[in-house]
Amino acid sequence: MLLSGKRAWRQILKGMTGRRGNRSRQSRLSRASNTAITAELLEDRALLATIVGGDYAGGNLAPADGDVLQGAFTNVGSFVVAPGTTVYVGEGIPLSVAADSIAIAGTLDGDGAGFDGGSGGIGNAGNGVAGNGPGAGQGGLYGSAIHASGGGGAGYGGPGGNSGQSLSNPPAALGGGSYGVTAAPGIQMGSGGGGAGNHGTTSSGIGGSGGDGGGAIALSASIIDVSGAITVDGRDGVQGTAFGIASASSGGGGAGGGIWLDGYIVLNGSLSASGGNGSNFAAGTRLGYYGQGGGGGGGGRIKISGTIDTTSVFTTSVEGGSAGSSDTQTRTPARIGQSGSFSNTAVAVDPNSPPIPDAGAPYTADEGFAITFNASGSTDPDNNIASYAWDLDNDGQFDDAAGVTPTVTGATLVSLGLGDDGYYPIAVRVTDTDGESAVATSTLTINNVTPELENIAITSVVSENDSAILTAEIVDPGSLDVFTLVVDWGEGAPETFTIPAGSTTFTVTHQFLDDNPTGTASAPYNVEILSFTDDDGGSAGLAQGGSIFLTGHDILSHGNQNRYSEVALDYLRGAGTTSEIPRSSYHLGVIAINVDSLTGGSVSNGQPGVAIQPWRLWEPRVTNAFGGRSTFTIGAGTSAAQFESFLNTIDVLVIPEHGLANNIAKFNSFTPEIEAFFNAGGDPGPAHTKLFCR
Incomplete structure (x- = not known):
């Protein structure tokens, strides 16, 4: 049963018992390509609590701000990222959540959580290392004492861009190719960009590392309400480090990752799987040692399947990353990454409107006599009322009578505590075929009967x-x-x-x-x-x-x-x-x-x-x-x-x-x-x- 697309995330949160505790947790550190840039690559996610996936058996998943989710979460009741909350995706492992309902009102951040980028060349004549993943960018090469290429951008939904190439050797590092398919099902992580090569001089610096690819996030539920942001952008390539006179080449951008939403989707937020930017060369103090920029990472893939509320207003980005700039002695500048793919195979449906219940005018009956209630004044904009349920004893449970015009005997009223004269509140709950319900109230006055x-x-x-x-x-x-x-x-x-x-x-x-x-x-x-x-x-x-x-x-x-x-x-x-x-x-x-x-x-x-x-x-x-x-x-x-x-x-x-x-x-x-x-x-x-x- 699909729920109404007009429900805010707070409605989904109602039935939750709170954050599921005592899940296995671990701390982690972001990868650093070399000691000079370790501090830069350490993210806010370092040392944060990690919640590892598993079978939740109907339990709810409500991570706190800064928590990290890792792996596959199945049989989840409600998965909620509350407003003002940022929840991260663990590195190197796709995140999938299968739940009854999902509400992303904060940020679900999988940026750089995909395949790692390659490290840059270090020391004399050091070649850069290619990134990881099916669409990894090539590592830049050492060419001569004054020439080295930047890292190639990684690919996934779109191919990555080549690095810049000097007037002489070495050749440009090639960007990674695209892989995977455009339409649902299935998504993958973005590949890592290539690291830059290093010059062959004793005074050379350090080639920049390639950017990490974006992570993969797959969400499936009866209703998915995204009013916040889901991001799996590739990381930018890291700029090389120039020592003294020599310029340094820089790394290629990581590819954007993958996002897949499947279910009844209410999307009024943003989805982003953009490629990381290739980094600019780092200038030294002396002309003649020429650094090259890294290629831009290719965009990732975003897929939407199931049904989507026609009131949804959202933004998506699968743009490729920009190319890094190169020194003056450049034969071919670095290239941008190409855009990835966005596929929306979801069937557009008008949002369900809840019923408009009417419990009928105030009722009056004598002690011991039957009474007929009437909710026939109830309407539904979609003309699909499915059931009427009555709460006559004011216990919040709509289990005392059913139907649009139920007749309740005096004996039943007595059993419900309405056997004596008095003034009693009553209510009817009207439910439509989409499971949306609304409640209206009325009153019942029982008159005393003379003995x-x-x-x-x-x-x-x-x-x-x-x-x-x-x-x-x-x-x-x-x-x-x-x-x-x-x-x-x-x-x-x-x-x-x-x-x-x-x-x-x-x-x-x-x-x-x-x-x-x-x-x-x-x-x-x-x-x-x-x-x-x-x-x-x-x-x-x-x-x-x-x-x-x-x-x-x-x-x-x-x-x-x-x-x-x-x-x-x-x-x-x-x-x-x-x-x-x-x-x-x-x-x-x-x-x-x-x-x-x-x-x-x-x-x-x-x-x-x-x-x-x-x-x-x-x-x-x-x-x-x-x-x-x-x-x-x-x-x-x-x-x-x-x-x-x-x-x-x-x-x-x-x-x-x-x-x-x-x-x-x-x-x-x-x-x-x-x-x-x-x-x-x-x-x-x-x-x-x-x-x-x-």
Whole structure:
């Protein structure tokens, strides 16, 4: 996968862990052709750390300023030469780097790192030594006491130039020829220039050495971004040293080396493989001892293959080196080196533009509900979007959903930590077919959902000192909500319970120590759930009312003073709450008992004010409010089936609190039917039953 050509080297550097340490290192010294010029040939590279190539197994290569790279580096992750950094190529060994990505923002310097130049002649009648390499320049020759030729320039991409020739012998030293091929693949190092010959007198000087050839640098990667410089220039020939009266001849220039880039190339820097210059003769103090200049080195070879970004703007140089100047007694002056070759077989491609992602407008969802995200607003200038990946839990990993419009379930949101109400950042990463990606963000607001209670049930009859049990099922998609339950047990202060997060039911209990009033067979207590709220303030809509019987031990008569009222009935139907149910939804059933005068049960649907002795009930003082009202009178012969049939026709049962002993005993015989009526209750309204005791 090729990466976008618009990436700066800093982007390539992002994933690097730093400089690969503990590679084998060694110091080296530049070659010196003779003791007189040793100091001049010592380069800044001397004694610097050398990093030797090898298999990096995906590791990164980030040499420091002044480091020397030597040999072949394979399986490199990222190779980076940072801005302001100069990294050198080791002498005499081609440098090759095969990496995932390469960024040259500083300078990769292979100047003079190729084949060595020849040394100059020393002493009387000393001949110069030819350079090294396939295109080495010839060494200059001693001709006479006053004549010697300079060194020939070396060749590689182009031939080197001949040295200057005196009026008499010796002949000019020939420049080296070209070698190798113009197009990729393959590159070689530049050859060395020839050393100059020396005069045959006792006062003669030293012939100049030939320049070293440029090194060879081969880089291959998925992306090669060169914004700095890569250089493999040949070294200039060294000027001879004149002693006293005699002039001295000088060395030929080294040939330029080779550069090969292969991959997706973004080239906005410079590439140079120029030949070294032939050196000028060194003049003595007396005419008649004639020195000759060295020939110029030939240019090297630069090759680019693969693909190249059409936005690339770069410079290349494969020029041959200039010729050195000669003394006046010259038959043929030194020649320049010829230009080398530049080959660009890379296919020009327009740079890939990254996608323009759109994560969609801010999203809103209720706790526990699914939501569909939408990145369809994303675009790509190249029309080649490949994938969409979503980060919903803000962990930086785009692994929570995929696709342009993914639907994420409530359960998945809970698993990602988005199960409670709140404000959450989300992001989508859009990637194109070239591997370029970009990220856009949006937000998700989860709204609290009010909890609901279902199947509320309470123990209908308990004995003194026993506990009533209140249970219910909790319906709340907010799995992280903690609940607060407040119950009025019909006696004492309301009691508060905390229900843990994740609960789907609750069970709470309350102990009743004695019936109130005492001395009765049983006492009713109206039990109410006053509130059920989550920790975000959501409150369940509750149906008010519900009773339990507390069975007593004494059977006493308390007369007929009590009545049931409009206030009590409003309490039952949840008046004033969000779940208030109209009075018209209720059909009331009123109980009267006259065991002494009746033998069976009877039902009356008459007007208010009906009184039945000796246990009298006061009718509710409400007009045109409730859906219906029936009065059932229990006599000595009333059967359980008759009473149950009556219960099946009403929603609310109203029973007396006080009465004579024989009436109470008869009423208590219907406890199973009353319990069944109560346990069948649900939310108030038609076709439902609730029990209200008064």
